[in-house]
Amino acid sequence: MINPYQPYAVRIDNIDIATEDKSLKTFRFVFLNKEDENKFAYEAGQFAELSIPGKGEIPIGIASSPVEKGFVTFTVNRAGLVTTHLHKMKVGDIMGIRGPLGNCYPWELLEGKNILIIGGGFAFTTLRSSIIYLLHPDNRSKFGNINVVYGARSPGMLLYKDQLAEWEKRDDINMHITVDGTDDPDWKYNVGFVPTIVEQKAPPGNTASYAIICGPPIMIKFTQPVLEKLGYEHDHIIMSLENRMKCGIGMCGRCNIGQELVCKDGPVFTLAQLNKTPKEY
Amino acid sequence: MKVIKIDKTNWIQGIENLRDSYKLTGPVKGEKFYNFQELDNGEVPDLNYSNTRLSTKSIVFPQSEVMLNYTIDESKDDHHIMKEIDTDYAPRALIGLRPCDAKALTLVKLNFDTTDYKDPYWLKAYEATTFVGLACDDPLSTCFCTTAGSGPYNEEGLDLLLVDAGDHYLAKVITDKGATLLETAGWKIEAGDISIIETKKSDAEAKITSKIKTDKLKEKDTLEIHSAPFWEDVSFACLNCGTCTFVCPTCWCFDIQDEVHGNDGTRMRNWDSCMFPLFTLHTTGHNPRGEKIQRVRQRFMHKLKYFVDKYEKGIMCVGCGRCVSQCPVYIDIRSICEKMNSYELAV
Ligand SMILES: Cc1cc2nc3c(=O)[nH]c(=O)nc-3n(C[C@H](O)[C@H](O)[C@H](O)COP(=O)(O)OP(=O)(O)OC[C@H]3O[C@@H](n4cnc5c(N)ncnc54)[C@H](O)[C@@H]3O)c2cc1C
Ligand code: SF4
Ligand code: FES
Numbered sequence: 001m002i003n004p005y006q007p008y009a010v011r012i013d014n015i016d017i018a019t020e021d022k023s024l025k026t027f028r029f030v031f032l033n034k035e036d037e038n039k040f041a042y043e044a045g046q047f048a049e050l051s052i053p054g055k056g057e058i059p060i061g062i063a064s065s066p067v068e069k070g071f072v073t074f075t076v077n078r079a080g081l082v083t084t085h086l087h088k089m090k091v092g093d094i095m096g097i098r099g100p101l102g103n104c105y106p107w108e109l110l111e112g113k114n115i116l117i118i119g120g121g122f123a124f125t126t127l128r129s130s131i132i133y134l135l136h137p138d139n140r141s142k143f144g145n146i147n148v149v150y151g152a153r154s155p156g157m158l159l160y161k162d163q164l165a166e167w168e169k170r171d172d173i174n175m176h177i178t179v180d181g182t183d184d185p186d187w188k189y190n191v192g193f194v195p196t197i198v199e200q201k202a203p204p205g206n207t208a209s210y211a212i213i214c215g216p217p218i219m220i221k222f223t224q225p226v227l228e229k230l231g232y233e234h235d236h237i238i239m240s241l242e243n244r245m246k247c248g249i250g251m252c253g254r255c256n257i258g259q260e261l262v263c264k265d266g267p268v269f270t271l272a273q274l275n276k277t278p279k280e281y
Numbered sequence: 282m283k284v285i286k287i288d289k290t291n292w293i294q295g296i297e298n299l300r301d302s303y304k305l306t307g308p309v310k311g312e313k314f315y316n317f318q319e320l321d322n323g324e325v326p327d328l329n330y331s332n333t334r335l336s337t338k339s340i341v342f343p344q345s346e347v348m349l350n351y352t353i354d355e356s357k358d359d360h361h362i363m364k365e366i367d368t369d370y371a372p373r374a375l376i377g378l379r380p381c382d383a384k385a386l387t388l389v390k391l392n393f394d395t396t397d398y399k400d401p402y403w404l405k406a407y408e409a410t411t412f413v414g415l416a417c418d419d420p421l422s423t424c425f426c427t428t429a430g431s432g433p434y435n436e437e438g439l440d441l442l443l444v445d446a447g448d449h450y451l452a453k454v455i456t457d458k459g460a461t462l463l464e465t466a467g468w469k470i471e472a473g474d475i476s477i478i479e480t481k482k483s484d485a486e487a488k489i490t491s492k493i494k495t496d497k498l499k500e501k502d503t504l505e506i507h508s509a510p511f512w513e514d515v516s517f518a519c520l521n522c523g524t525c526t527f528v529c530p531t532c533w534c535f536d537i538q539d540e541v542h543g544n545d546g547t548r549m550r551n552w553d554s555c556m557f558p559l560f561t562l563h564t565t566g567h568n569p570r571g572e573k574i575q576r577v578r579q580r581f582m583h584k585l586k587y588f589v590d591k592y593e594k595g596i597m598c599v600g601c602g603r604c605v606s607q608c609p610v611y612i613d614i615r616s617i618c619e620k621m622n623s624y625e626l627a628v
Contacts, residue, residue, distance in 0.1 A: 001399055001401045001404065001405070002399070002401075003365050003401050004398045004399070004400075005348050005349065005537075005548075006349060006363060006364075006365055007363055009361075009362045009363075032362075051363065053351045053353060053361045053362075053363055053539065053546050053548075054351075054353050054539050054541045054546045055539055056537070056538065056539050057537065079564040079565070080564040083564075093361070094360065094361035094362065095361060096361075096362075096363050217567070242563070243561065243563075243569060244560075244561050244562060244563050246535075246536060246537045247535075247537065249397070249398040250392075250395065250397070250398065251392060251393060251398070251400055251533075251535075252534060252535050252536070252537065252550075252553070253392075253533060253534035253535070253553075253555065254534065254553070254555070254560050254561055255561075256579075256583070256587070257569075258503055258507075258582075258587055259503075259586075259587035259588075259590050259591045264397065276503070276504070277503070277504075278503070278504065278507045278582075279569075280561075280569040280570055280575065280579075281569050
């Protein structure tokens with residue numbers, strides 16, 4: 001019997017400070033056993049439990065993309081017990097990863113469609129994974145137009161700056177990067193909250209377009225009416241939830257919204273699905 | 282169906298004969314309450330109880346259970362690598378559990394045995410156990426099993442059902458596992474007239490006068506019952522003590538924690554409760570069920586609506602009555618079920 005609670009052993013291969021305030025770090029892991037990497041086959045949108053012996057486990061979205069081989073990456077915000085400990089760990093340290101867990105963004109359904117990606121703050125991790133996947137030469141032709149609205153408090157708080165700059169240069173993806181505010185005179189992108197930029201820059205919705213939205217609750221709350229105005233139906237608005245989790249495999253009982261378990265039936269739901277469940281997220 | 286007659290004079294010897302092949306667990310009277318516990322040499326199950334304070338869920342799902350272990354000693358080659366622990370899953374026999382508790386385990390199994398994931402700890406313990414039920418002839422006033430998908434002579438989840446017939450037990454064989462246990466014990470005499478079982482069964486069922494109605498739960502709209510006005514009232518007195526969830530044979534929620542002593546670490550799971558605010562608290566401070574009313578509603582919605590819709594196997598309650606008799610403020614699932622089952626949105 002496969003034990004779904006037993007993590008794969010991994011080594012920290014690289015640590016990058018991801019934001020200027022050092023509250024976020026991106027960790028790259030390699031599997032101690034090569035076969036485990038194959039067993040950990042994942043899709044963009046899934047998450048994993050990062051497992052630190054002696055401290056505990058935390059559910060974190062997978063930031064690397066299935067088209068990137070040889071490692072997995074996660075970007076972690078320093079918040080409480082386990083994340084603070086992880087921030088103190090060093091390259092070479094051994095820990096565990098359990099997963100991949102949960103569902104992914106509905107890639108088959110999205111084929112042939114225009115995709116609007118909206119991200120705020122550090123909830124951009126699985127969106128990074130998704131964009132890399134979409135832009136891969138094997139995949140790009142399968143999808144329609146791609147628009148990305150990504151916002152952070154300030155320029156220094158934007159994640160994955162090198163990649164953002166690369167994507168800005170491409171003509172097969174429209175980037176709309178924004179910050180809440182900045183005193184940088186050389187800032188060449190947008191200033192304004194995500195919902196406002198969506199209203200100004202995002203293409204209108206129709207049967208051939210889907211929106212994927214990930215961010216803090218407040219951003220989602222104000223973006224939803226904007227998307228409705230733009231013509232995105234509720235079953236074309238895709239969101240990813242973050243309830244408190246332990247097991248990640250639908251057994252410990254804490255992450256439910258109605259009869260759905262966020263860890264197993266989610267974390268990705270359409271707004272139409274969420275409309276049918278109690279608002280316990 | 283085969284029925285074996287066990288003279289009570291042969292009972293103790295039979296139990297002793299089982300010890301070489303099974304680890305035995307049964308009801309034992311403590312200072313105030315009966316509880317299920319491992320039977321030491323010479324100890325026999327005390328079958329004179331009406332109900333135990335805690336259910337038998339702990340036999341396959343201990344209140345605290347080590348899952349993995351590891352060393353954090355960096356001089357060791359395998360430091361920080363988590364390994365499955367060696368648990369003894371040799372055959373066990375659970376002797377004298379009530380039919381409601383056995384039925385409850387079949388409901389809990391739906392959670393731990395899924396197509397996507399199997400919980401190895403729960404399933405191995407369940408497979409290793411032979412369940413010897415004890416039919417219930419003197420139900421309590423809080424028992425409502427006959428309308429909660431079980432009954433005093435219900436056989437679901439049992440390998441054997443013992444019926445107390447005065448100077449002997451009649452042991453109804455339900456599975457091969459049950460037959461093997463009887464053989465091992467040396468109980469072999471087939472019973473002649475077994476009509477007494479049906480008579481006693483009807484008598485016992487007739488004694489259960491407390492009833493619930495669950496027929497309309499499935500057709501109700503989840504969000505309508507979720508926003509019904511009665512939850513305010515229902516939850517008002519609740520202390521969020523968690524007693525109801527711990528004594529419940531169908532509550533399965535758990536927490537996972539790490540513990541380290543010196544260099545030796547374990548990852549364990551412990552029973553948890555949806556009645557506690559920490560159960561769902563996000564690190565940001567946000568809590569989807571931060572209010573008492575939300576937690577009480579979650580408990581009853583899970584048992585009487587979400588579970589019903591998800592599995593189509595009835596309610597997640599077997600009518601054992603433990604939460605009814607042990608809740609310090611007399612919150613009664615029977616009356617809440619009635620409110621939910623009969624709820625109509627005011628027009
Ligand atoms: C699907 C999903 C994806 C996510 N993706 C990301 C991501 O990409 N990046 C990111 O930064 N964050 C992400 N998060 C949020 C992240 O999981 C939390 O910030 C993280 O779990 C916080 O852990 P902590 O130990 O630092 O916090 P704490 O608040 O200290 O506690 C959480 C953990 O510590 C233990 N613990 C501490 N106190 C208690 C207590 N009182 N009772 C019980 N247990 C306790 C438990 O083991 C618990 O799991 C995601 C969450 C989900 C659900
Ligand atoms: S036993 Fe009663 S008071 Fe305690 S949590 Fe359950 S319903 Fe509330
Ligand atoms: S995290 Fe355990 S059920 Fe979802």
